Amino acid sequence: MDLSILTSYTFLVVCFGTMILASVAGMIGAVTVLKGQSLIGDAIGHSSYPGVIIAFMIGMALDPVLLLIGATLSGTLAFVLVQFIDVNSKLNLDAILATVLSAFFGLGMVLKSYIQGHPIYVKVPQGGLQNYIFGQAAFIRLVDVQLIFVVAIPSIFLLILFYKEFKLFVFDEIYAKSIGLSPSMMYIIMVLMIMGVIATGLKFVGAILISSFLIVPAITAMQWSNRFNRVLLIAAGVGSFSSFIGTYLSSVYAGMSTGPSIILAMSCIAFLSMIIGPHGLIASKIRRREFLADN
């Protein structure tokens, strides 16, 4: 155990950033998972990749803010496309998601290979672009953490502001509609929040794995409680705790990228919760035994 790392500046910056990101993602993810939209995040995550490359091509530099805007735009475009195809065809949502995510990511690959071979871009250092696929703590700067704050705080604010509306929207969309709540408005707010998390999280976790920041803590939380407010809080807690563990592991062991390490920690907690949680495997086994003994 190397505890001195816990006080190093880089560690603190990265750790703080991922913890905030993961707790916000956990809460927003809980809304999407409860709404049955968990794989949307996966599609948006993959689809933000071409936006990052285009932003790089326009800015000719790895400007975090510009890349954030690029990622947000292409992710949003992918979401709009998914919704458009969903409304205008008989295709299943998962077939649409699979095609859109691979097409967008493929476009990203095309653009990436284009700038690799292009004389104009050769002079600009592109090493950092790689990190947007898997995330790399070593490349996190203070400005990236600041960006998380700029995006995460309004997201949380939206969630608190529309807390009641979200609760209704998640559990009883028809009733919500009947009292004058517009579902499409709620979807727009939801997607805005998802986009915020994904775009800021790309550099930490990468385009491929960012969706699990939304899904895994939410699933973990749902193993422990059936109440909306508790699920939100537990998801936030699980997210930030896993981020701490994951960031620590990734700082101590060379080669362990931040994103995968955090997800490893998250998944362990999730599976543990499925086993020992109040609805988990052990609990249901005990209940079954008691039931059989009573009869």
Add this chain to the structure above:
Amino acid sequence: MFSQILLFKISDILDYNQQMLITLLITGIACAILGCFLVLRKLSMITDALAHSILLGIVLAFLITKDLNSPILFIGAGLFGIFTVFSIELLSSTRLVKSDDAVGIIFPLFFSLAVILISTFARNVHLDIDIVLMGQVIMIPLNNIEILGIIIPKAMFYMLLMLVANTLLISIFFKELKISTFDPEFATIAGFSSSLLFYALMTLSSFTAVSAFDAVGAILVIALFIGPAASAYLLTKDLKMMLLVSILFSVANTFIGFFLAMKINVSISGMIAAITGATLLLTVLFNKDGIITAIYLRHKNKKEFRHDLLIMHLGNHQTEPDAELELGFDTIKDHLHWDQDAIERRTTRLIDQGLVFRDQTRKIYRLTEKGQLRYNMIKIDYGM
């Protein structure tokens, strides 16, 4: 010496680009025909999970064999894909999570483990995550193996193998697959196991994904499986036709993507994936129930209705005493509430069709004999 004479090289009959293109075409077709069943069974996102998680299978098998070209790698990764599907099924069968969520939790875990294993244990090895995701189409012809005296690119051989296996499964068990896809309950009653067929399908998907992985990368695998099948699903109502159309889509996507990528010198697999998405979007827009088609039909119906209206108006008034007023060259527009341009356009059209003529003596539009027949027809059609 003897084997030297019998040796036959694929590269003797196909040049470098042809070897790439043909391998891609075979890969596309092998994926598309399985993809049809995956799309129909709503399992599309399983391919996403497969594509990401067999990386862990490859890494684990590699750590055991220490040889990237070993067939054990292929088998190990394929089995791991089945294990992934099994884990997802198991997790959703506990009812602790929904099946979508099970996909979303299993594959990031496996993928994360693979990324960590590669970067800690297999760093110096030629097992680049980039290549895994994006493939190396350009390297296909360089990596040859000898099978029964034929020297053939490794990727081409494996994909041919999978194409044959997939075609065999689909043609032998076509009826069973069809029934268990469209009516699983009936399949169970009829006495064959849906879950056995499910795992047969998944086994082939997994091995197809593993073989395709090496050549085209994880992301294109998803596009090749789902894109053509999804487009075909929109255009056909019959399973056999759907299989055929999906093959056509796959071939077209591959051709366009390949030549476009070669022309501007960019990632071939990325381009094919992007083109696959584009053709699906076009199919959504332009198919029989698509939005563009709907707009076109609405426009066409409107036009036809106006022509009918004009004929009705002429038929109703041409024998009446007010015909000069109602049907006059200059006055008809006030009675139909159309502007002069529209009148000119529509009457010209009907005159060309021989339904209407200009009665120059009375200065009115009138129906011809053919127009009169049409007038009677319209009256019947509209129930008047």
